[in-house]
Amino acid sequence: MRPVRRVLRGLPVRRRGDKLKDTPMISLTMDGRQVEVQDGQTLLDAAKLLGIEIPTLCHHKAVPPAGACRVCVVEITGGGRPGLVPACAYPAQNGLVIDTHSKAVRNSRRLTLSLLLSRSPETEALQALAKEYGAEPVFAATREPHAEAQGGPGVSSKCILCGLCVRVCAEVIGPSATCFAGRGRGREISTPYKQLSHVCIGCGACAFICPTGAIDPAEFCSHPIEQISNEFNCGYDVRTPIHIPFPQAVPNKPLIDRDNCIHFKTGGCGACKTLCPAGAIDYEMADEIVEEKVGAVIVATGYQLLDPSIYEEYGYGRYPDVVTSLEFERMVSASGPTEGELRRPSNGQPPKTIVFLQCIGSREEQTAGGKPYCSKICCMYTAKHAILYKHKVHDGQAFIFYMDIRSAGKNYEEFVRRVVKEKNATYLRGRVSKVFPRGDKLIVMGADTLSGGQVEIAAEMVVLAPALLPSAGVRDLAQKLRIGYDQHGFLSEAHPKLKPVETNTAGVFLAGCAHSPKDIPDTVAQASAAASKALGLITHSRLTREPTIGIVNQATCNGCFECQPVCAYGAIGPREIRDRRGNLLATVAHINEGLCQGCGACAVTCRSKSIEVQGFRDDQLYAEINAIGPSAPLVATLPSGRNGNGSEK
Structure with missing residues (x-):
């Protein structure tokens, strides 16, 4: 180990993301195949270029290499000092001849795995490698059989002392909350004095990078660790500060959550910038307002769901097994938090009885927060959810409380009938008065208006269909x-x-x-x-417009331009009037005929009455009225649009 460490001190070790545009190429031979790598890359990088598999336990691209586990050793057979070297840390050199699976290499890996397996026989990563290389624990008889842990607080017996957690905390994140302690068989990963760490920021980098899953930072951090809730999955799992908001995001690229990113909170880390091969991470980039001139705007702001917690009788927010339809949708999705398995949030078991409640806040004017309109989609997606439920829980029973079924669409009515006939869903016409827990179940009390009786159902999950609201803002x-x-x-x-x-x-x-x-x-x-x-x-080079546009009487316009700010279309601008010699006589308002929509806002603003809407001048309107005849009866009809409730007048 010492000769290798002396060699490493004199040679640079490249980290991913370093600029290598003008670095020379190095040629070497690995397993009889020629390969060229850039100066500063390691033997492991060369193996990856050739597609050669080399096992590693202590290597991670986020931290500088250390060569601590020795599982990645390869043999130098020519072009350099012969011997075994760690591929993850040994720099590539010209003329090297490398054998990655020689007898000496396999024997060394087998011995290393046997020693590691003696310390942590229950570690899955070691078991897989040991099976491949035929390694067995060499000190199994001397190991304490019931030792629960071989480290400080939060470090289980799966620890193999690779040091990744220590290095990432010290070299990448910065706090150095963990360290090595002890010697020999007493060597362990711990916190100073095995006490709860006050410098730990709870980032979880140690647990993320640990190859054996031996680290639980919640056990040694002195303050509670807050995980970032995944908004797309309705809070049923967690996400990282760098994430794609949802699969259909436009642009479909990751973003950095500045409120939770360690770099923006502490100034440390920066692993993403180091690892990004495209150099796309720029911490100095900030939000900016971009102004664009466009010819049309399409407003598609979507919707948001009514918060069902305003209805305390349904227990949403108090009982974990009362969920919304959107949360249920994410549960049964193959890309959801449970990978498509429907489980009760309370105990993780599949619900055998489920109740769907429709019109939560829709068609409801009697209570605060209720909306008088129909949300239109609840009836059909509830029917779809009932089918999905039966696909997930074959022996389950679905109950659906409804006011009336509104399935106005092609084949919609047939779809609802299929839910009843093929999936044996029970539709109950009525409203639910209360949902409350009894044991490990939820009791749903409601009315069946068709039978005239009260209904009480012991359900394991309740799904609410809340009203659709306009988007915020x-x-x-x-x-x-x-x-x-x-x-x-x-x-x-x-x-x-x-x-x-x-x-x-x-x-x-x-x-x-x-x-x-x-x-x-x-x-x-x-x-x-x-x-x-x-x-x-x-797309058209010429537009055909209505002739009812504003016109300016340049003879009376005094150029005050009070009409300009009231124009919603930017159709009014200045026009200079000059004589034959080019002398400026006046600057008056001018209306762009292609932009003007004839709304008349400028006409009512003009104090000198120099602007009129073409075809709607006062003398023209009076002439039309007088043309009817002074003795003829006159009926004036004025368009009034809609009533306040949305109906036509």
Whole structure:
């Protein structure tokens, strides 16, 4: 070991992410195959280029190599000093001839694994390697059979003393909360004086990097360790500070959670920047406001779910087995926190009886927080959830409380009937009055209005279908875009029949649940229509517009430009009037005919009455009225849009 360490002090060891653009190439032979690597790379890097498998236990790309476990040894047979060297730490040199699976190499690995296995025979990683190399514990008879731990607090008997946890804490993170203690058979990983560490920041890097799973930082950290809840999986598992928010994210690239990143909290770590082969990590990059000029805007802000905890009778937030439909969806998803296995959050067992409650907050005006409208998608996704439940729990029973089934769609009604006939789901028409625990079950009390009786079901899981609400901040966005919204916060279209995807602001279109609760087919249809409308604006070289636009009387305009800030379309600008000699006579307002939408905001703002909407001048309107005749009866009809409740007037 000592000659190798002396060699390593004189040669640089490259870490991933270092710039190697102008470094010379090194040629060596490994297992009879020629390979070229860059100066500073190790024998292990060369083996990876050739696809040669070399076992390692103490090596990790996040920390500098140490060669402590000696499982990765290879044999130098030519071009250098013959002998066994650790591939993870030995730098590549020109002319080296390496044998990665010679007899000496296999014997050395077998002996090393036998010694490690004597210390930690229950470690799965060692057992797999020992089986491959035929290693057996050499000191099994002398080991204490009932020793629960061979280390300090939080370190189990699976520890093989590779030192990864110590090195990552000291060299990458910074606190040095763990260390080696003792000698010989008493060697162990511990905290100073085997006391709870006050310098540990609870990052969990030691547990993440440990190859045997021997570290539990919660056992030696003096303060509670807070894990980061995974928002996409509704908090049923955890995530890292660097993560992709959800699989369909645009752009589909990782982001750094600055509030939980160790580098931004302590100034330490930086492993991601070191390891990124593309050099894409920039800690100095900050959020910035980007201004773009666009020809159309499609508002698709989506929706959010009503918080069911406002209804205390359902027990959401108090009883772990009461979940929302979105949480249930993540549970049964193959990419979810349980990899598609449906389990009760309380005990991890599959629920044999499940109750679905529909219209939680929808079509409810009597209670605070309730919404009078139908969320439209609850009936169908509850039927889908009942089918998914039967696929996961074949001997389970599903009950569904509903007000009435609204399955208006192609083959929707047939789908609901299939749930009843094929999956034996029980539909109960009525509302639930209370959900409360009794033993390890949840008692659901409700009414069956068809039979006129009370129903009490002992369920193991309750799934709520909460109302759909407009996304947070949609009202502020509507004010910025100058588009209308109803009393519930859903954005209003220009006309429900003639312009269902357009708004009162030209060039701004609606799609999806920003307009109202919608299922996927309706959302796709409206989004396609909005995209078509937007493309119609920006793909043509010439636009055909209505002639009802604003016009400026340049003779009376005094150039105050009070009309300019009120124009929502930026259609008003200055125009200079010059004489034949080029002398400036006046600067007046000018309306761009391609941008003006004829809203009339500028006309009512102009103090000198120099702006009028073409075709709607006062004398034109009076002439139309007088043309009818002074003795003819006159009926004036004014369009008034919609009532306050959303219905047409």
